[in-house]
Amino acid sequence: MDFQWDSEQQTFRRAVRDFLAAHLPQDWESLAHGPGSESQSAFAKKFCAQLAQAGLLVPHWPQRWGGRDADPWTAFILAEEMWAAGEPRGGQYMNVNWIGPTLMRYGSQDQQARYIPPMARGETIWCQGFSEPEAGSDLASLRTRAEKRGSSYRISGQKVWTSYAGHADTCFLLAKTAPGREGISIFLIPMRTPGVIVRQIPSLIGEGDIHEVFFDDAEVPGDALLGAEGQAWEIVRTALSLERVGIPRFALASRMLHRAVEKLEKAGRFGHGAVEQAARARAACEAARLYSYSIVDQRRHGTPVGPEASAARFATVMAERLVGEFVVEHVPEALSGGDSMLLAHHQRAIVAGIASGAAEIQLNLIATELLRLPREPR
C-alpha cells in the first residue's frame, strides 16, 4: 500500500491544472454558478473542444475512440481537478464518465459511429431520462412507454429532474417496451424529435439545471434502441456504478472548506466553534477521498466494484453535508452575493444525497449487500 502519487500522476495533475489556469476566463467563478445555464453551457462547449484537442477530454477511452487507454487513476485525477474547479465541462462530464463507455460496450456499430466521435471531440451534450414523477428511488416503476409500430417506436410519457435537457442534443432514455423491470429498454433519442417538449424547473440549485421532459407520441426509428429490448436494467446497473463514484465531490468540498477557513482567519473570526467544525468537515472530506480512491483502485486492478461504491458515495454525502453546514453557519455572506464560488458549491452540495440516487437507498444497499443484514419486509 502506497499513498503517494507517482511522478506520472503528478505530472498529469499539473498538466490539467495548467490547462485550467490557461483556459478558464477571468470571470469563471461567476459563470460557475448554474451548471446548466446559457452562459455556462456555451462556455462548456468551447472548453470541451479545447480539452479534446489537448488530449484531456477522454484520455481513459480506447485509442480507437480518441483516447489513449489511460488508467482509471488518470480519469479520476482529471475528474477531481475539473470538479474542484467548478466543473467547466458542464453536462459533458456524463459523456466522459459513463455515456460514452456504455455505448462502447452496448451500442451497435452505427450507434457508436454516430454518437461517440462527437463526444470525444467535446461537441455534444446528453441528458439522462430516467426519473419520472412517480418513479424516483423506485426507478423500475417508470411508466414512459415505447410502442413498436412497424420499424419505429412511438414514445409517450414524462421524465422529470432531467439535468441539462434544455441544451441537450440527445437523451439516454428509459422506457417500457413491456411490463415490469424486465420490460425496460433504453432509447437514444435526438432531443429535436417532434413530440419532445422540455420545460425548465425553477430550482434552488441555479439556472437551467433541472427540467421536465414530455414525450408526446414521439417517433424514433427502430435503431434508436440501445442493446436489446428489456436489457435496460443490466446496462443501467453498469452505467450507474460508473456514475456512483463518478463525481469527486470531496475535491470541491475540501477546496471550499479551505477557502471559507481562510476568509474567517483573515476576518479574525476563526475561533472557538468554527475550529472544531472545520476540523470535523476536513476529516470527513479526507475519509470520502480515501473511500473513493479505494474504489478507483479496485477498478485499476480489475476487481469488480461491489457495494463499497455505495459506502464511498455515502461518505461523500457526509462530507458535503459538513462542509455545506460550515459555510452556511460561518460564512453566510457567501449565499448573499459574497462569494460566487462558495455559492456554486452550496448549490451542488445540497443535492449530494439526492441526485443520482437518494442517500437512504445507498444506506439500504450498504446494509443489505455490505453488512448482509436481512432485508426489511416488503
Added chain:
Amino acid sequence: MDFKLTSDQDALVSAVDKLAARFEARPTEFLGFALVGHELERELEDGQYFDIAQVPELGPLTAAMAVERLARLPFTAEIALSMLVRPQLAGEWPRPLAVAENSRPGRFLATAKTVLVIHGENVGIVQPAAHEVEAVESLFAYPMGKLKEGTTTTQLSGSEAANIRKWLRIALAAEVSGLLQAAVGSTVEHLSSRKQFGRPLGTFQALRHRMAECAVLAGGVRWLALKAAGTGDEGDAALAASHAQESATRVVYDVHQMLAAMGMTLEHPLHLWTYRLKALLSELGGRGGQAKAVAQHCFGCGGPG
C-alpha cells in the same frame, strides 16, 4: 408552574391564528426566495400586534407565541425583533428592526428603520438613512440587505447590550420554532402522500424515526423559546438559541433529504422555511456563540470575551 394559557393569552393566540389563516396559502406564481408579506405586516400594524409584549396581561411570552405562529406562514415579515426586542430599547425606535452582525448582510436590513450593529462584544444602534442601506440578492428566504461601511452608530452600554443580546436570542428561538414546525409539517404531508415501491414513504422506518426525531427537536425548541420569553433569564435565552440552531441544522438536512428532488424546486414551498432557517444558523455567533453563552450563564464559567 402552569402550562395552561390565561384567558388573555388564549384570546390573543386565537386572534393571531385567525389573522394567520388568511396568509396560509402561498401564491403559486411566486417562484423566488423572499416571499414578503406586506399585507400581513400592515394588518399586524393596524391591529397593534407589534405591541403585544408591552400589554401587561400578555407580555413577551405571548409575543413569542405570536412570533412562532406567524413564522409558520409561507410569507415573511419583520415580526420577531419588533415584538420581542424593540420593547427592550430605551427611547423610541421605529420598526422594522434589523441586525447587522460583523458587517454581514442581515435580514430586512434594506428596509429597516432601526438597525442594531454587532461587532464582537459591542452593540450599537442607528436609524440609517436610505443611502446607508442596500438590498442584496440572496438564496436566503428573507429579504437581505447590507449596512454600508462607515455608518455611525450609538454604542449601547454593556448592560444594555447584554440585555439586547438576550432578547435577540429569544427572538431567534421563537422564529426558529415556528419555522421548524412548518418545515416538519410540510415534510410529513409529503411522506404521507408520496408513494414509492408501492407504499407511502412514511411507512419506511428509516424515515419514520428521523421524522419523529425532527418533530421532537422542534417541540423542544418551542418549550425552550417560550420559557425564555416567559422568564427573561439569560441562561434560558442561551439554551433556547443553542437548541434552536442545533436542531435547525439537523432538521434542515433531514427534511431536504426526505423531499429529495421535490424539495429542490421553487415550486414546492419547503425552501421558504428551510432557507429562513439557514439564515438564522449563523446569527449571534452560531452554535459556538450560543455554547459560549450557555457556558457563561448556565455553568457560570468563562466571562465575556
